[in-house]
Amino acid sequence: MSPASTAPTASTEAATAAPRRPAKPATMAQALQRAMRDAMAEDPAVHVLGEDVGTLGGVFRVTDGLAKEFGEDRCTDTPLAEAGILGTAVGMAMYGLRPVVEMQFDAFAYPAFEQLLSHVAKMRNRTRGTMPLPLVVRVPYGGGIGGVEHHSDSSEAYYMATPGLQVVTPATVEDAYGLLRAAIASDDPVVFLEPKRLYWSKADWSPEAPAAVAPIGRAVVRRTGRSATLITYGPSLPVCLEAAEAAEAEGWDLEVVDLRSLVPFDDETVCASVRRTGRAVVVHESSGFGGPGGEIAARVTERCFHHLEAPVLRVAGFDIPYPPPMLERHHLPGVDRVLDAVARLQWEAGS
Amino acid sequence: MSPASTAPTASTEAATAAPRRPAKPATMAQALQRAMRDAMAEDPAVHVLGEDVGTLGGVFRVTDGLAKEFGEDRCTDTPLAEAGILGTAVGMAMYGLRPVVEMQFDAFAYPAFEQLLSHVAKMRNRTRGTMPLPLVVRVPYGGGIGGVEHHSDSSEAYYMATPGLQVVTPATVEDAYGLLRAAIASDDPVVFLEPKRLYWSKADWSPEAPAAVAPIGRAVVRRTGRSATLITYGPSLPVCLEAAEAAEAEGWDLEVVDLRSLVPFDDETVCASVRRTGRAVVVHESSGFGGPGGEIAARVTERCFHHLEAPVLRVAGFDIPYPPPMLERHHLPGVDRVLDAVARLQWEAGS
C-alpha cells in the first residue's frame, strides 16, 4: 500500500522535535497502543477503561502495557457491563477527563446503545455547547477472523445514523495511530472502529516519529486510476487495492478512495474522484441493505449525477446475520465480487 | 386520502362472515387497539406486554381495554426495564406464545437493542429455522407532537440495518389495523413503527369489517401522477399528499408511494413508479445522513438509472439531535421543503 495521500505533509511538533528513527514493521494493534500511550503521557486527563484492558492488556492486546506504565487508575479493568462502562465514562468526561472506552467486540457495544444514542451523542447539543463530551469509544469491528456468533458484526450503520457522533475507521497502520490521536484530541465524541482483521496487518512505521495524518473528516485516495472509483474503508481497503491490481489485467485502471471518516463525510474528495472517473463502486463488509453504502451511493449520485456513466454500485455483505466461521468467506466481499461489480459498470452502453 | 391501492381486494374470512356495518370515523390508535384485540380474541397465544399497557391502557391508550377484556396475564404491566421486557418476550415466544411488546417511546427502545439485534433478529437463523420467533415490537416513533427531549426520535435506520427483522409502518387507519394483524400473524419478528402524530388521525373505517390489506412487504401507490414520484412512509405520507395537491398549481402531477414496509422492501412497486415518472424524491422525518433515504435512493438508482432524468433527491430531517418542541417545525420536512426538492429535479436540463 503506498498511498497517494491528500493529507497535509507538515508533521506535528513532537514529530519534528524527535530525531527520526528508521521505521520498523509495526502492526496496527501496536500503532493503536502507541497512540493511547502517547496521548496518556501527554495529557493526564486521558483515561482508558473497559473489560480486561488493564492487567491483560485487552483481548487483542491493544492496551498492552498501559496499566503498567500509567497505573490502574489510568487504565482500568471495569466490571462486565458495557452500559456501565460508557455511562461512567460520560460522568468522567463531564468532570473534565478524556475517557477512551474499549468495547470488547462490536456486538458487545449494543448494551451501551442507549447511553451512546441518548447521552453521548447529544450532550453537547442539549447543553447548548456548555458540556462538550470528549470521549472515544473504541470498537473492534468486522469479521474475517473466524469468530463465532456475535464476534464479527459490522455496526457502522448504527453509528452513522446517530447525529452528534464522529465515526472514524483506520485502514492502515499509520492512520491507526494518527486517527486515534486525533480522536482522543477531539472535543466531540468519536466512535473509533478498528477493523479486527487488520489488527495484525503490518507496515513500516516509526512510533518515535509518526507521520502526521490528516484531521478527522478527510478521505484519502490510496490509488489513483481513471476507469472507475472504488469507495471503501477499514477492512475492505486491502480487498479493493488487490482488486485494483487484478483489474489492470482486464484493462481497468481503478482509483481507490479510503474514507477513513464516515462522519464527517468527505464529499469533496469522494466526488472529485467520481467526477474524474465517471463510475463508482462502494465496497464494505457491513450488510448492504440499510448499510453505509446506501448513504454513500445516494450522496455521490446527488452530487455527480451528470458525470456518472452507470449507477453507483454496491458490494457489501449479504443481508443476513453474520455467518459462522466456516462460511464467512462466502459473505465477505472479496476481490472477485468487486471485479464483478466493476464489470457491471456499463462499459459498453454509455448513458 | 383516497388511496389507489395495489392491494388485493379479497377480504379475510372473518371479514366476509360478518355483516358489513357502515364505517364510522376511527383513529389510528383505535384501529391499532382493535387489531390487538381481534388477534387476542382469535389466538390465545397472543400476549401484550410493556410499561403501563395494562390498567392504564398505554400512554397513548393504544392498549386500552385489553387487560380488562383478556386479563392481566394477557396484557401485562411489566417492571420498568425495556431489555427485560423484550428479553422475557423472547422467552415467551420460545415457548410458543406470540408476544406483542410495546416500547413507550422510540428512544426508550434503545436499552433493548442488544436483545433485539443479538437475539430477536437472529434466533431463527442461528437455530437453522427450528426456533422461529413470532414477536412484534411496537414502537411509537417520530415527532411533531411537541414532545420534549428523547420523545421524538426516528430510529427506523437502526432497524433497517438489522437483517432478520421485518420493519413495518402504517400511515393510514386501515393499514394500521391490517398491518398490525399481519405483523402479529407473522412468524418472523416485526418492528412495528407507529407514527405518533398520526395516532389521532381519522378515517372512515369499520372495525367489524376491516378491509383486507396487502401482506407485509407491499408498497402502495397512494396517488397516481406522471411528473415525479414521492417515495415516503408513515408520518410523512400526509405531508407528501398535501405537497402533491399543492404541486398541481405548479404544473407537476406527482405520484405518491407509501412504502408501508421498509423490510422487506418493495422494489417492484417503487421502481415501476419511478420508471414511469423518471424523477423521484424520498421524503422522511428521520435524519438524512445514514437514514432510510440513502438506501432507498441508492437502490432505486441502481435499478432505474437510465430512466432517471435527475438524481433521486432526499428530503429528510436534518443531521441533528431531534429539536426541542418549539423548534421542531423547522426540522420536520414540510410541504414547502418537498416542493423545493421537486423543483430541483432538473425540469429544464434533461439528462
Add this chain to the structure above:
Amino acid sequence: MTVQELPGAAAYRPAPPPEWKPRTDPAPLLPDAEPYRVLGTDTADGFAPELLRRLYAELVRGRRYNAQATALTKQGRLAVYPSSTGQEACEVAAALVLEERDWLFPSYRDTLACVARGLDPAEALTLLRGDWHTGYDPRERRIAPLSTPLATQLPHAVGLAHAARLKGDDVVALAMVGDGGTSEGDFHEALNFAAVWQAPVVFLVQNNGFAISVPLAKQTAAPSLAHKAVGYGIPGRLVDGNDAPAVHQVLSEAVARARRGGGPTLVEAVTYRIEAHTNADDATRYRGDGEVAAWREHDPVQLLERELTGRGLLDEEGVRETAEQAETMAARLRDRMNADPELDPMELFRHVYTEPTPQLLEQAAQLRAELDAEEDPR
C-alpha cells in the same frame, strides 16, 4: 489510590472453599426494619431550629413552585410538567445536603431539587417549556441535565464522582431516581461500579408508589428498595420521604460517609406522588381517591409545619411570611414564563459538534434560505 488498593477490593477473590469467607459482614448493610423518622419523635430536639426553618421555607417555596408550573402547563406555557407535589421533602433535602462543589444528578421529575440548589427557577423549566433541552450550563451550579431516559444518569454520577476522587477533589455526587427507575439495568450497573470503585456517590430513590400507572407491587418483590444495597456491598437506608429533617439527616450522613472515603450509599425515601404523573396523565385510571387522601394526611409541608409550630419555632406570622415569599417567587416565575422565549432556529446546527460538519453547513444554509423566504416572500 489504585482500584486494586480500594478498601476491601482485594479481599473477595474466594480462597478455595475450605477457607471461603464473605468479603464483608452483610448485617450492617441491611436497612432498618422501618423507615427512619424524626418528626414527632424526640430526635427532632437535636435539630438546629435554623435548619428546620430553612427546610420549611424551602418546602413551602417548592410546593408553590409545583403549583405554579402546573398552572403554566394548563395555560400552554409549558409542554409538560411532572410535578413533585408531595415529594418536596426529598427534593429539598437532596439539594440542601450538598456543598457548592458537589454535583446533583436529577431525574426528569426533580426540577425542584435543582431550584432548591440555586438554579434559576425559569431556566430550570427550559426543557419543559420546550425552547431548548437543558436550560442551564451544568458546570455553573454543578447540576447535570435533567435526565429523561430513566436511570441513565446514575452511571454518570458514578463516573463523575470517581473522576473527582482520582483528581483528589473533595466532591460528592448525589443522584436521584424513581422507584420505577430501579428496575432498569443502568441502576444495577451504576450501583455496582460505585461499590467496586468506592466512588463518593449517594443514590436517592424516591419511592413514590408509582411508575406512571404501575404500582410498586408490579415493580419489585423486594422487602424494600433499600435492600438492594446489600447485593452491591453498600449500606441501604430507609427513610420516611415526607419527613424533611429525617431525609436531610440520612442523606447528610450518606454524603459525609462518601466524603470521607466510605463509599456509596443507597437511600430509599418512602413518599407519594400526589398529582398525576404529568398533566397529560389521568391518575383516576389506576388509583383511588382514598389512597391519595390518606397520603395527604402525611403531607411533608404540614408535618414540618406542625412540628415547628408545636415547638414554638414558627408562628402564624412566620407561616404568612413564608407563604408570601413563595408567592413572590411564583409571581416572578409566572411573569418570566409568560414572556415568549427568544428562539433562533439556526441554533439547531450550532451545538451538534465543536465545528459544524460540511453537511451541517449545507443544511444550515438551506434553513437560512427558507427562513429568509418566509420573512420576505417574493
Add this chain to the structure above:
Amino acid sequence: MTVQELPGAAAYRPAPPPEWKPRTDPAPLLPDAEPYRVLGTDTADGFAPELLRRLYAELVRGRRYNAQATALTKQGRLAVYPSSTGQEACEVAAALVLEERDWLFPSYRDTLACVARGLDPAEALTLLRGDWHTGYDPRERRIAPLSTPLATQLPHAVGLAHAARLKGDDVVALAMVGDGGTSEGDFHEALNFAAVWQAPVVFLVQNNGFAISVPLAKQTAAPSLAHKAVGYGIPGRLVDGNDAPAVHQVLSEAVARARRGGGPTLVEAVTYRIEAHTNADDATRYRGDGEVAAWREHDPVQLLERELTGRGLLDEEGVRETAEQAETMAARLRDRMNADPELDPMELFRHVYTEPTPQLLEQAAQLRAELDAEEDPR
C-alpha cells in the same frame, strides 16, 4: 392466576409511612454464611449411592469431554473452546436436576451441561467448530442456544418459565451465568421480572473467580453474589461449586421450590476456572500458578472419587470402568469431529426469514452463480 394475584404481589404498595411494613422478611432470603458442603460431612450419608455414582460418572465424562474438546481446538478442529475444567460439578448438577420437560439456558461455557442433559456431544460443538451457530433444535431437548452475549439468556429463561406457568405447564427453567455476567443489566432485569412474576426459574451463577482476566474483587463488592437475591425478594443460596452432591442438592431444592409455585432462587456456586479463559487466552498474565494449584487440591472429580472410595461405593475397577467409558465417548467424539462437516453456503439465506425476501433471493442467486463459476470456471 393473574399477576395481581401472585403470592405477595399485592402487598408492597407502601401504606402511608405510619403503617409502613416490609413486604417480606428479608432474613430467610439471605444466604448462609458459608458455602453449603456435603462431601466430607455427615450429610453425605443421606445421598443415594446411585445418585453419587451417577454424578461421578458424569464428572469423569465431563472432564474427559473438556480435555477432548481442548485437544480438538489445538488441532484446528474447533474455532475456540471455553473449557469448564474444574467446574464440572456445576455443569453436571445443573443438567441432572432437571426433568425432561424442563428447560436449560446455558451460557457460552456450558457445553458440558448440554451434553450431560443428553445433547449429542458433537452437535453441542457446532457453534465452536464454526459450521453453524446453534447446532441443535432447542425444542428437542429443551436447551436454549448457548448464549455468547453474557447474561442475555437470563430474561429468556424468565419469559419461558412465565409462559409455561401461564399455560399451566409444570415446567421449570434453569439459567446459567458467570460471575462476570452478574454485572450486566440483563442479570438485574431478569431477576426482577422473575421475582415480580414469581416465575419458576432457577438462576445458577458459577463464580469461577474470573471474567477472563478480571478477578471477582474488581467485579463486585458484595458479601457474596448470592446476597444479590434479597434485593429482588428471592432466596439466595451459596454452595461449594466443586462439591457435586451439594450443588445437586441446592439446585434440586430450588427447582422443587420453583415447581411448587414458590418462585425463583438465585444460587451462587463457588468454583474455579482451572484452564485459561479459552485456548486463545494466556492466563499467566493475570494469575499465579499457586492459586491454580490450590484449587486443583479442591478438584470436583477427586473430591467425589475420594468420598465414594472412602465409603466403599467405588473400587479401582469402578474407577477404571468409568474412565474407559469416558474414553470411548472421547474417541467417538474425536472421530466425528475429525470428519469435515458438510457445508452448504446457500444455507446462509435459508433461515433469515420464514420466506426469503426478494432481496435475499437476488443475493442467493448471486452467490449461486459465483459458486457455479468457482466449480466450473470457463
